[in-house]
Amino acid sequence: MSEVTVNTGAWLRRYHPADAAPTRLVCFPHAGGSATYYFPLSRSLSPAVDVLAVQYPGRQDRRNEAPVGDVAELADLVTEELRPWADRPLALFGHSLGATLAYEVALRLEAGGVEPVRLFASGRRAPSCHRDQDAVHLADDETLLTTVRSLRGTRPEVLADDALLRRLLPAFRGDYQAAETYRRSPGAPLLRCPVTVLTGTADPEVTRAEADAWADHTTGGFTLHEFPGGHFYLNEHALSVIARIREALDR
Incomplete structure (x- = not known):
């Protein structure tokens, strides 16, 4: 995989810079995931969309940094990193934990005067829903x-390397x-x-009810797309997912 990273710092990866794209899509990984998960998406959407992928501490080139186990703290840190990239319309895409984090970042961006054009929430129940x-x-x-193995979201070569998996345990945990301690602020x-x-x-x-509940968190409209499959459908x-993103951003 050939990677291009252009002045993005520790938190963001820009694999296929698209300087002329009208919209920038920021992608947030799942629990245990990394920015490279979105390399294929970035390749598919460029040059029509400029894609940034968030890199959490505790993995890959940030493996020596302590993971951040709090969504609010993560959201504060990522929001600050994104402000210089708000020179064009921003859309946010997150899967699983990434969807919750993208939601919290969207709240902070709107509070700071940056209006995201859309939030894509994948594989995650609404912020108002939690399981004790x-x-x-x-x-x-x-x-x-x-x-981690049962959800099938980790690359096979990583799953096959027990020593590597165990080095990743702090990031997974x-x-x-x-994800599990997150609670939406009652006053959000x-x-x-x-x-x-x-x-x-x-x-x-x-x-389905937990997915539908996302409609209660926006005044900007709500759309639901279902696909056959499990957590990593x-x-x-x-x-099909890329097509849905393209259609929504084109609108």
């Missing part, structure tokens, strides 16, 4: 790794802590940007 039984981040290492305003939700029909992490339906 979520406690993977408190489990032992083997239980945590079993959960920190991300799951952020409604988003003004439209929200597009994408979900797998057999995703154990998101029910988008791996099998990448072309």
